[in-house]
Each structure stands twice: as structure tokens, then as C-alpha cells.
Amino acid sequence: MTGAAAHVPPAPPPAAAARRHRHLLDFEGWTAEEVVSLLETADVMAQVLTRPVKRVPALQGYTVATLFFEESTRTRLSFERAARAQSADVISFAAGSSSLKKGESVRDTLRTIEQLQADLYVVRHPSAGVPHQIARWTDRAVVNAGDGRHAHPTQALLDAYTLRAALTEAGLPPQDRARPFAGRRLTIVGDIEHSRVARSNAELFTLLGGEVVLCGPAALLPRELGRLPGVHLTTDLDEAASGADALMALRIQRERLGPRRLTSLAEYVARYQLRERHLALAKPHAFVMHPGPLNRDVEVATELADGPRSLVERQVASGVPVRMAVLYALLVGRS
């Protein structure tokens, strides 16, 4: 036993809202109230992380398994830190080191993992929908840690958590607890079509009362996404930046897109790199965000990424308390 037991754990707010949910796959079926409750639990978890002993026994006896069928050190480490900070045991499965390369299916991999008696699976996969499929095949809780282009709900939660805190510190706290982003506008710039971060942020930010502007070259900006309530599309970055509360740049992966989908990187940078000029068009308090990893001076100018309005490092830091809240709500909050 560590010294954690000696510390009285803070009482998280009752996560009654999250009790309805067995999994976090995307925000389908989640209410704003339930999400705000998660963000408030994350506030409490953030307190824990400021203590000398950054550990509470909240999930003692539980086992969290991270199943990463796609490489991602950052997200996996963040989830594992969130589990251990609550005294959960952690099992890590990474595709690179497994039989998956020998052609084993997800279903068969899961059959093996099930024998290890984990209580919750954190799943990342290059194909959309795998966390949903796993949720059908298991009676354990499932958290989507990124599935193809579909969703990355904990990234959206940590973005919301970060922005809500930054706005509050700037003297602009939410006027309505359940709609913290009412009257706020988030602009997301880049390869929208292939971005699960854009999809999850569009889903969550609008659920919490805000508006989302998606911006990028038309070839990477699916028109159908503009039909979602509260979501607007534009190919003009000046227009997208005007009046925004936050500007979020997405990583552009030219090597993956190839020359059939993207013009030269120079043209992309000229048209869509976030610069001081765009921050000047946004609201006076506007923030700069990026889900990482960052291509410096490609999708965002270094002076913005490292500047006073940047939330990039805070986004990373928010990952742990937000994921602590998610694990807690799904494992304990609903029991």
C-alpha cells in the first residue's frame, strides 16, 4: 500500500448523470448535464494532482486495460497516468508488440484479453467503430481513445475542460452551468475530413451550447458536416477566425494525404496556417489550441503556438484529470 491511503480522497461530486452510461464511445446519447458533471469531476481530480502525493484509492482493486491497435504513446500514457493516480492496476496491449501483425482479428484479440479480467478497456484503432464493436462483445466498460476518423471523445472533453477554465480565468465564466459555451465560437482549421478530433469537438462543443466553425480546403471539408446544428463551414480562414473565442489548428499529414488530395504544403501553409493576423481577427481574449503533435510553422506559426494565448500545453496537462474523471464515472459512478 502506498501513502495514498493516508490522504483522505476528495469526495467527487455525485456522478449520477454518468451512471446511465456504461461506455464512452462518442457523445451520442449524452446530455450536456452529464458532460458538465464529468468536467466538474475533472476539477476535483485536478486538485488531487496538485498534492504532494498525487494518488487516491478511488479505483483500488479495478484494472484498466489499454488496447492500442494504433500507435499513440501520448494518449496511452495519459490514460495510464489517470488510472494509476486512482490506484487502478493497468494492463497495456499494443498492436506493434502482438500477434495482430500475424493477422489475428480484433475479436480474437479481445477473447484473449478477456481472460485477464480487466474492468475497463481503453481502445484505440485505425478503423472507425471498433470501440462500438468491442462494446457489443464484452460486458466490461469501454472508453474510445480514438477510432479512425470517427471520434476521440476524451480529447474533446479535455479541450472543453481547458477552454472552460481559460475563459473563466479571463473573467468570462459560463453564464449557464449546463451550457458553458453558450455564445462562444470554436474555429477548427485543417484536414477536417480525416479528423476524429474535429468530429468529436464539433459534437461536444455544440452540445455544450457553442458554435463551431470548420475551416479548410474544400477537398478536405465534407459538406455534409455543415448540416449538423451549430456547425458552419468555410474555406476562408479570415472569415473563420473572425469573432472566434478559440482557434484550433489540426495536424496536417501531407505524406498520408498524398498529392491527389492536397496541393503543395507551401500552398496549404499560405492559405491555412494560423498566424497573428488571425488572432487579431478573433475576439480579444481568443485562445490558440492544437491537439498535438504539432508541426511547427506548418499548421500554426511558432509565435502563436508558444505565445501567451496558447493553451497547447494546458490541453496536454488537462488530459490526466479529464481521463481520471471518465474512468471514475464509468467504473464507480455508475455502480
Add this chain to the structure above:
Amino acid sequence: MRLALRGGRLLDGAGDRGTHDLYVKDGVIEGLDLGGPVDVDVDAEGKLVTPAFLDLHVHLRDPGQEVKEDLASGLAAAAAGGYGTVVSMANTDPVVDDPGIVADLVARAARVEGARLRPAAAISRGLRGEELTDFAALKAAGAVMVTDDGVPVADSRLFRSACEYAAELGLVVQTHSEDPTLRDGGVMHEGAVSQRLGLPGNPDAAEAVMVFRDGEVARLTGARVHIAHVSSRRGLEVARWLKASGAPITVEVTPHHLTLTDESLCGFDPVYKVAPPLRTTDDVAALRAGLTDGSVDAIGTDHAPHTLAEKQQDMLTAPFGIANLEVAFPLLYTRLVLGGALPLERLLWLLQDGPARVMGWPAPRLEPGAPADVTVLDLGSERAVDGARFRTKAKHTPWQGEALRGWPVATVVAGRLVHRDEG
């Protein structure tokens, strides 16, 4: 061998023949109400007796992919679905691109209890779209159609040559009309649903573009080109325009494109992953309208079995295809005929006279001397779909548990009772 189907209502493309005992002897229809001793008696009272269906589009996976399906399971499944004749596709392993493989299929199928097999052969060797196969030799071995189904023929010059040879030899060319570069890596219909789900989309334009090319090459060469599995409003409208302007094309639609939409993919279950993809309610409405306005010539199942393990892979990896031979008629009868969208006679036409006309075969009739390919349909009893009862090796089905009417209770092929379901 003499067989009697007793007391059923006889219906074929020539009309309603009333309630009779139908006698079958030595592979052909003998006559009505003849009496006398028989070897096999089938009680068809209260049932519909009609020519066995023709399916110009099945994947039997034989040779080489017998883990998915083989001639025995596939032809038994066809018989259980009321089919008397099926045309098997050439995308097997090895590909049916050699006369020896065609001859082997024909010989082995003759020993199987089930529907009769009429194999298609490949247009290009290995379905690679680079070199033509030997059409005359393939036809002599028993091939009735040429197709690269599963893979669109990207090379338009090769496709034109294929049409020229096929026209000369009287072979039907069947096409999988999708522009492969516009389809790109799409795994479902491109639209609002695919964008929400983050799955790569396959736009309806990929189909419309290729239907147009295929129809224009048919007009240019005079070949009879059968457009397989048209799935979109746009694709069907292009086909309709081509037909009206004199292109010698015919059009097929499938049971799943007539009954399912892209919303089915919302649960990320690859059982609904099929090519071309399930599209929107508007596309389904257009295809249904096409059944009655003459733009659709035949319903083909595109029965495409895969193992459960393959269908339990992720959405990007799982193979395309739905196994549907055994539910096709009950599904369409229940949803379309009982749903008021289609007269029973028209549905039967699209499964009997329609496909026969596409192939240039005689219309199937319940007349003395005609081949004794007959199915008995129970239009009254309702039964839930249960994949576990399927004869196909693919027991997973999008319609599991759905209550349907119109189950085929007996099928006679060449005078032999090859399917009987006592319920």
C-alpha cells in the same frame, strides 16, 4: 421419377392457372390433374406453385474459398430460397478464367443436390483487367456470361474489346459498374451518415459515371450488357436514359439495396458492409419505383457469403458482401408486396421472366414439356429469419429475427425435389 405437387394455386408469367395438381415426370412438366401413381407427393394446398426463380448473380466461392461457401452449400441455399438456376460469379481462387475450371464447375454441380449451375467466366485473366480471357473456349466449356464482378473493369479499351467478342459469340456481359478511383477506399455510401461515422465514403457518382461508360460501350458494340446491382437513384437514372436512347443494356437490383439504407451502418456492424454500398432512403425509393416502370429488368441477389470471423473484423478490413439467397423472396414479398409497393406478379416476373429475358433463355412456364423447375411458396405463414437454419455457410444476416412471410417450402429442379421445408 414422377412427382405430384397437389392442390396449389398455379401462377406463372402467362397468368393465374387456378388450383390444380401439377405432375412432373422425367425432368419435365407432364401436365395437370393427371392422377396415377407417383414417387413423391408434395402437399401444396393453400400454397403458391410457380416456376423456380433465376438468379443471375451469386458468389459460390468455389473453387478455393470453400470456407465461405462451396457448390453443395451454395446450390442447396439457392434451392431453399426457391431458386432453380443460378449464375455463379468468377471471382474465386483461382479465378474462373480458364475453360478447364468452367468444365469442372459444371461437372461437379451436376452431382450436387440443389439449384442448377450456369457459371459465368471472367472477362480478364485473374480479374486483373489487363488481358482478355478466351471467350469462345469459355463459352464452349459452359460459361453463359462474362464478368469481372467484384472488380470494375477500369480499362475502357479492354472493356470495349470484351463487348465486341461477347456480341459476336452471343454472351452476356455483366458489369460491376463503379469507377474504381472515384470509389477510392470507400466502405459505405458517401453522405451525411458516412461523414458522421468517419467512415470512408463511396459516392453515388462512382456508380453513375461507370453505368454511363458501360452503357455507351454497349451501344457502340451492340453487346448485351447487364448492369449488376444498381444501387443509386443517379445510377438508375443514367441507365434509364441509356435504355431509352437505344443502348442494349439491362439492369439488376438486389434485395438488400431495396430494403436497407446507410443508416444500418450506425452500429458499425460489417454485416451491412456491401459493394456497392447501402444508400439513402431516396435511393431505395428510386430503385423501388424502377421495379414497376420498366427500368429494372431483374432482381439478382449478389449472394456474397463470408465467414463470421471475417465479418467480425473492423469496418475497414472486413470483406464486402451479404448472404441472402434464403431470405430474398420472403424479404421482398413481405416488405414490398405485403407493404403495398409492388404487385406479386411483378415481383415474380423480376425473378423469373425478367432474368430469363436478360439471358435470352425461354420464359419459365408451368406447361407440359417445360423443364420441371418449380417452387412452392407459403405466402401465409409468418416465420422469423433464423440464420442458424440457413444452408449457406454464412449464418449471419442483416435480417436476423425479422418476421417474414412467403417462405419457399419446396423446390423442384429438373424434376427432382431438392428442397423441402416441413416448417
